[in-house]
Amino acid sequence: MAKEDWAVKGRYLLKGIDDLKIQGEDEKLFPELFGYRDENDLREAIEDAKKIPEKKLTPLSSKDELVNPDFNFIPDFFILNDFLAHTIYEEGILYMSNKCLEQNYADTELEWFEVDEEHLEDNGLDLNVFDEPMSYSYIDAIIYADGEPVEFDDILEHYGNLKKHHLDLDHFYWMGKSFVSRHNFGLRTPYGLN
Structure with a gap:
């Protein structure tokens, strides 16, 4: 369960964790940085994020929406002034x-x-x-x-x-x-x- 109402979730959480790992940040800080109580809560959120299905074409979506950066923007995450920023x-x-x-x-x-x-x-x-x-x-x-x-x-x-x-x-x-x-x-x- 998230500790903070702003806790990072879904694909943003997966991207943020990948970004911080690439930057060599201390993984022990991840639960607090991403707004979770502890490692178990963060692990549950990661598992939930992995269950999100990939975007697919539907009668109400178009191929342009799948490849258009306006609809698919994913931020870059990093630590700034000891806080998670993106x-x-x-x-x-x-x-x-x-x-x-x-x-x-x-x-x-x-x-x-x-x-x-x-x-x-x-x-x-x-x-x-x-x-x-x-x-x-x-x-x-x-x-x-x-x-x-x-x-x-x-x-x-x-x-x-x-x-x-x-x-x-x-x-x-x-x-x-x-x-x-x-x-x-x-x-x-x-x-x-x-």
């Missing part, structure tokens, strides 16, 4: 000058791309918005498993200890992760984004 169905675009990127983040794990005319047009930005050559990268929004928001500074730290003063935050915004949710075609997504 990504949510939003991402942000960070901008940084190429000079600052080279001087301070040459070995970052984030993948950075050169800002070009196509990127500016795709994101509704004026072609002369930046005074110097810039790069951009995507970061996922993060929330704690209990539903508490993660502070933006902690998100930046998670993605390579990025510093706010190195970023152009005037052009930062959160958006849905998929092409569909970004371009507002009116289709449903798991978190109600359009």
Whole structure:
């Protein structure tokens, strides 16, 4: 039985456990991290999750729903500030000058791309918005498993200890992760984004 009403269940529980195992986290902490009383309760929840049938086509579902990331988003789980956290169905675009990127983040794990005319047009930005050559990268929004928001500074730290003063935050915004949710075609997504 779950100790917390926010306890992670189903396929999310299986994914979270796999993610933390890959990261080498201490499995003795898993019951508390995932919201369960003890190892037995967690084991029962895992067995219940394994019994969930795979998604199949039905008269009311379409093949697109089986392969569409808007309907099948599964977050990435990790420990942040000693609590279980996971990504949510939003991402942000960070901008940084190429000079600052080279001087301070040459070995970052984030993948950075050169800002070009196509990127500016795709994101509704004026072609002369930046005074110097810039790069951009995507970061996922993060929330704690209990539903508490993660502070933006902690998100930046998670993605390579990025510093706010190195970023152009005037052009930062959160958006849905998929092409569909970004371009507002009116289709449903798991978190109600359009």
